Amino acid sequence: MKKKRILIIEDHDDIRESTSEILELADYEVFQASNGKQGAELAIKHLPDLVLCDIMMPGLDGYGALHLLSKREDTALIPFIFITAKTDRTDMRKGIEMGADDYLTKPFDDTELLNAIESQLKKKERQKNLYTAALSESGDYPDLSGGLDELEKIFAEGKIKTYRKKQVIYDEGDAANHAYLITEGKIKTTKMTADGKEFMTGICGPEEYFGIASLLTGSTYQETAVVMEDAKVSSVPREAISNLLKKYPDIATKFTQIFAHHVIEHEEQLLQLAYFSVRKRMAEVLLKLHSKQTGDCLDISRENLASMAGMASETVSRILSDFKEEGLIDRSAGTITLLDVLSLQKLKN
Numbered sequence: 001m002k003k004k005r006i007l008i009i010e011d012h013d014d015i016r017e018s019t020s021e022i023l024e025l026a027d028y029e030v031f032q033a034s035n036g037k038q039g040a041e042l043a044i045k046h047l048p049d050l051v052l053c054d055i056m057m058p059g060l061d062g063y064g065a066l067h068l069l070s071k072r073e074d075t076a077l078i079p080f081i082f083i084t085a086k087t088d089r090t091d092m093r094k095g096i097e098m099g100a101d102d103y104l105t106k107p108f109d110d111t112e113l114l115n116a117i118e119s120q121l122k123k124k125e126r127q128k129n130l131y132t133a134a135l136s137e138s139g140d141y142p143d144l145s146g147g148l149d150e151l152e153k154i155f156a157e158g159k160i161k162t163y164r165k166k167q168v169i170y171d172e173g174d175a176a177n178h179a180y181l182i183t184e185g186k187i188k189t190t191k192m193t194a195d196g197k198e199f200m201t202g203i204c205g206p207e208e209y210f211g212i213a214s215l216l217t218g219s220t221y222q223e224t225a226v227v228m229e230d231a232k233v234s235s236v237p238r239e240a241i242s243n244l245l246k247k248y249p250d251i252a253t254k255f256t257q258i259f260a261h262h263v264i265e266h267e268e269q270l271l272q273l274a275y276f277s278v279r280k281r282m283a284e285v286l287l288k289l290h291s292k293q294t295g296d297c298l299d300i301s302r303e304n305l306a307s308m309a310g311m312a313s314e315t316v317s318r319i320l321s322d323f324k325e326e327g328l329i330d331r332s333a334g335t336i337t338l339l340d341v342l343s344l345q346k347l348k349n
Contacts, residue, residue: 019083055084173221179209185231210225215238
């Protein structure tokens with residue numbers, strides 16, 4: 001039987017090592033990280049069964065690590081337990097509202113630690129078993145796995161079309177007849193405000209699906225999809241997607257995760273527009289774009305940045321000039337290079 005994997009994120013060496021020893025003696029496979037950034041990277045790489053995370057850490061703290069992992073569809077459902085010396089109810093409530101599953105207050109003993117972990121792992125297993133049993137009893141889902149392979153296959157065999165920069169793939173209000181997968185390039189999704197201004201709702205790159213939310217929730221597309229850079233896109237008809245969803249629950253799970261991820265992103269955008277200063281909003285947009293690609297160089301127009309941040313193009317130019325003077329970025333030949341990602345992260349937070 002495969003060992004359950006636990007990730008410990010703790011900057012105090014003695015606590016991290018002693019906790020690791022306890023878990024290894026209990027026959028868990030353990031990964032260790034000394035800060036939030038390293039912990040998030042290990043979680044994305046290894047996809048542990050559970051995360052134990054300190055709150056107060058230099059750089060990216062526990063709240064930041066939880067926020068990063070909750071935004072990703074592959075790590076959002078991993079049970080997350082805070083380990084902290086803080087016992088203030090406000091801090092505990094903040095963690096729970098962000099998605100933490102439990103708290104352990106330092107100092108804790110071996111029994112408390114193991115009971116908390118076993119409780120969360122059993123809860124996750126029960127949820128999985130109940131879901132599987134419900135699907136089996138319905139008789140509509142004869143195959144409980146293998147759907148993601150079929151999904152990949154059907155898109156590989158689907159109609160692949162090449163689109164040029166600024167070409168529209170579909171408009172808001174068009175009949176939602178296809179789901180899409182990008183094989184090359186980038187596209188953006190936008191909505192038009194009541195006063196006729198374009199607001200960017202997302203950016204998708206290679207191996208990302210789009211049009212899924214509209215396909216699942218209605219008969220028309222809820223946004224416009226426009227090519228940002230020359231792209232190749234595979235499309236599959238609604239009927240084929242519906243048949244796969246009926247047969248394979250793991251596809252339904254994946255699409256639900258994508259949908260939930262988009263909802264979280266849109267909620268964050270609304271919060272930024274309502275509460276963040278323009279400098280914070282621009283830092284957030286630059287970091288979001290940076291997270292979707294390798295390297296520190298961003299190729300995006302001023303107009304697209306304005307649309308994504310919900311501000312005027314002139315305001316974008318002024319903020320980018322300020323960021324350049326402060327040594328946070330460099331601008332050259334229509335591209336933006338991030339020079340100080342950590343300072344932008346601090347500004348965003």
